[in-house]
Amino acid sequence: MAIILGDNQYGKAENRVVRIVRDTARHEIHDLNVTTAMRGPFGPAYLVGDQTNVLPTDTQKNTAFAYAKSVGIESIEKYGLALARHFVGDVEPIVGARIEIEEFAWTRAVIDGVEHDHTWTRSGTETRTAAITVDASGEYVIGGFKDLVILKSTGSEFAGFLEDEYTTLAETHDRVMATSLVAKWRFASVDVDWNATYSKVKQIMIREFATLQSLALQQTLWHMGRAVVDEIPEIVEVRLSAPNKHHFVVDLSPFGLENPGEVFIASDRPYGLIEAQVLDGTAPPAGESWRFSAGLA
16 A cells, blocks of 8 residues: 655744834724745655755745735735745745735724724624635635625525425525625636725625525525626636524514514524535636635635
8 A cells, every 4th residue: 555645735824914004194904814825845844854845934924024014915815916926936946825814804993073093993894815826827816705794684585495204494485584604706817906896796795685585595695606707707706605694583472472573583503504606607727726725715
């Protein structure tokens, strides 16, 4: 029996990089969680402990901080591309680099009705993500977000499902639908207005969630992904993961009260987990773009 070393990569996970732009009296903040992963001929390091080809993970950490200043963080996609291009283009023998980034949102504080120049509070919104892969086959960018919590109080049904001897769920034609959405989308190129596209994707997905008379969360995901691919030519693939945050009507009859779908108990687990991939049938190959590192993005 031959025992061999398979796929491998190594890097520095979850570097917390905070960049404050102080060029004017009105400061800007970018709060990131950055993971780097190198791919290349690193077999000797695993097999015999030979570090000759290994760029220390501490060096990768330092590079992430240095690039936050020298390149800046106009968008996490642009910043991640710069990092990946550096590792592959400037450091031998690295042949592939994966950069995963989370961006945490801050909201500018408002004092006496005026936005403050250098004070923020952490927002409770979704976390923006990006995953950048650069290797011999090309450059790949996956944008995304996670933990977009969204709920609508009507416009959702679930009926006509398969039943067997263990089925107790009742059909409903009017229910609360809520989820904490994870969305990732693959770009066909790297010539993109990253920030504007992110805002548009989020707007489209919220619109489809809100306006579709949903017969199932599966149907909603399909419509969200299809609308993004249809309306944004730069995006050729969308992957969605949506836990169904169940809301059950509380029986108030013991207290002499009616409850026509107004009081609910929110159940955090167990939950249905609905996932989908929506793909442009003419999309270019994805290469290694979906091969993750820390799985942040």
